[in-house]
Amino acid sequence: MNICAISFHCCPFSLLGGDGTGGMNVYLREMSAAMTNFPEVKMDIFTRVQNPKIKGIRDISPKVRVIHLKGGPEHPVDRKTLCDFLPEFSRNLEEFIIPYQRSYDLVYSHYWLSGLVGEEIRNNFSIPLIHIFHTLAFSKQRAAKENYEEHRNRLGAEEHLAHVSEAIISSSEHEKQSLIKEYGIPSSKLRVIYPGVNKGLFYPLGQEDVRRELGFREEDKIVLYVGRIEPVKGLLSLIEALESLRKKAPFLSSQLKLIVVGGGTKSSDHPKNKEINRIQKAIAEKNLWNDVFFLGSKRQNQLKKYYSAADVLVMPSLYESFGLVVVEALACGTPVIASRIGEMMNIIKEGKNGSYFNVDDPSSLSLSLNHFFSQKSSLWRAEKIRQDIISRFLWETTAKETYGIFKAIVGRSTTRRSQPDKSPRPA
Ligand code: UDP
Numbered sequence: 133m134n135i136c137a138i139s140f141h142c143c144p145f146s147l148l149g150g151d152g153t154g155g156m157n158v159y160l161r162e163m164s165a166a167m168t169n170f171p172e173v174k175m176d177i178f179t180r181v182q183n184p185k186i187k188g189i190r191d192i193s194p195k196v197r198v199i200h201l202k203g204g205p206e207h208p209v210d211r212k213t214l215c216d217f218l219p220e221f222s223r224n225l226e227e228f229i230i231p232y233q234r235s236y237d238l239v240y241s242h243y244w245l246s247g248l249v250g251e252e253i254r255n256n257f258s259i260p261l262i263h264i265f266h267t268l269a270f271s272k273q274r275a276a277k278e279n280y281e282e283h284r285n286r287l288g289a290e291e292h293l294a295h296v297s298e299a300i301i302s303s304s305e306h307e308k309q310s311l312i313k314e315y316g317i318p319s320s321k322l323r324v325i326y327p328g329v330n331k332g333l334f335y336p337l338g339q340e341d342v343r344r345e346l347g348f349r350e351e352d353k354i355v356l357y358v359g360r361i362e363p364v365k366g367l368l369s370l371i372e373a374l375e376s377l378r379k380k381a382p383f384l385s386s387q388l389k390l391i392v393v394g395g396g397t398k399s400s401d402h403p404k405n406k407e408i409n410r411i412q413k414a415i416a417e418k419n420l421w422n423d424v425f426f427l428g429s430k431r432q433n434q435l436k437k438y439y440s441a442a443d444v445l446v447m448p449s450l451y452e453s454f455g456l457v458v459v460e461a462l463a464c465g466t467p468v469i470a471s472r473i474g475e476m477m478n479i480i481k482e483g484k485n486g487s488y489f490n491v492d493d494p495s496s497l498s499l500s501l502n503h504f505f506s507q508k509s510s511l512w513r514a515e516k517i518r519q520d521i522i523s524r525f526l527w528e529t530t531a532k533e534t535y536g537i538f539k540a541i542v543g544r545s546t547t548r549r550s551q552p553d554k555s556p557r558p559a
Contacts, residue, residue, distance in 0.1 A: 465514025
């Protein structure tokens with residue numbers, strides 16, 4: 133089975149945690165690795181050139197290639213203007229497919245921009261389109277309210293893609309139900325497949341040792357945030373919760389440290405990020421500079437140290453399609469306090485591996501933090517937290533279920549294509 137995967141705007145092998153890189157890069161990277169478990173699968177991942185030094189075809193494994201095609205300037209550009217370069221990228225993709233006589237069985241597109249390219253390939257080569265949104269604009273708009281800043285075409289394009297794709301993979305039951313309700317998509321077209329965790333990359337390390345290595349003290353109470361920094365991630369409400377905790381529980385608050393990992397490189401990306409500026413202004417106004425530490429993005433293979441050093445990971449998002457950092461922290465044995473949204477209600481078992489708070493409600497978060505530190509000893513131990521999560525979420529399972537969909541859809545469309553009234557497929 134030859135898969136034409138499209139990830140127009142993000143290369144699965146770029147530094148994670150920056151402005152435009154995060155869960156989607158991880159998703160593609162993990163899926164392309166796990167898909168090689170199936171002997172008949174070969175996957176080409178098409179992405180736009182973002183760095184003149186990284187071009188052409190790169191073999192990731194004997195069965196997976198990343199193919200860089202020109203689509204706009206050869207450097208990262210604002211996501212809101214990327215749409216302008218889709219025609220160039222689509223043209224180059226078609227020009228790649230035809231002379232090389234590549235014959236793909238399906239298009240597997242990621243995010244709305246790639247979905248639009250995928251639709252063209254689907255139409256021109258008569259192969260099915262299987263799309264994954266990663267995030268949905270209408271959900272993001274409702275959550276981010278006045279801070280919603282997406283390309284004006286995104287909402288309409290997502291509705292269109294939901295209708296024209298042969299199948300849609302949703303990362304949560306919540307997303308599936310939203311697509312049914314919002315766009316009237318039949319349930320039969322939607323399949324929930326949970327993302328997973330890489331258990332070889334995320335496992336518990338001795339807390340004392342990693343704290344020493346990272347420069348924290350044994351007696352510190354460490355609250356960790358990991359991820360991109362944009363309004364919908366809700367980091368500001370965590371800052372406000374720290375302020376409210378200072379009034380409610382002054383003794384606890386004097387021991388607390390908030391470690392922020394993400395947002396790209398500290399020296400170059402942080403000053404350009406509007407949300408980081410807004411958060412840093414709030415920190416200054418609340419006089420919390422001694423309590424909050426911005427570390428910038430870290431390589432994914434370094435993150436287990438931060439997860440293991442922390443007492444708790446807080447995921448304050450207003451909206452998440454899934455929330456990989458939550459399962460990663462849990463795989464490292466670290467409890468999580470998360471907003472009461474989407475899939476969190478399934479991942480987190482209250483009082484065992486963490487707890488919830490009301491979304492976008494700093495006083496509810498400060499209560500949860502206070503409660504967490506007073507009840508911490510009654511939670512499951514690290515190894516039990518890890519075992520529970522890896523028994524439920526693994527990339528190998530995500531890949532197996534996705535492959536099942538691919539086989540079913542390709543089987544169906546091959547039968548249809550063999551009907552005489554269908555246009556022939558090139559190559
Ligand atoms: N990540 C990373 N380094 C960082 C921050 C984040 O490697 O400094 C990775 C993290 O391990 C996770 C992903 O980025 O796999 C973020 O995924 P998530 O689903 O939490 O958020 P998204 O980016 O999809 O909104």
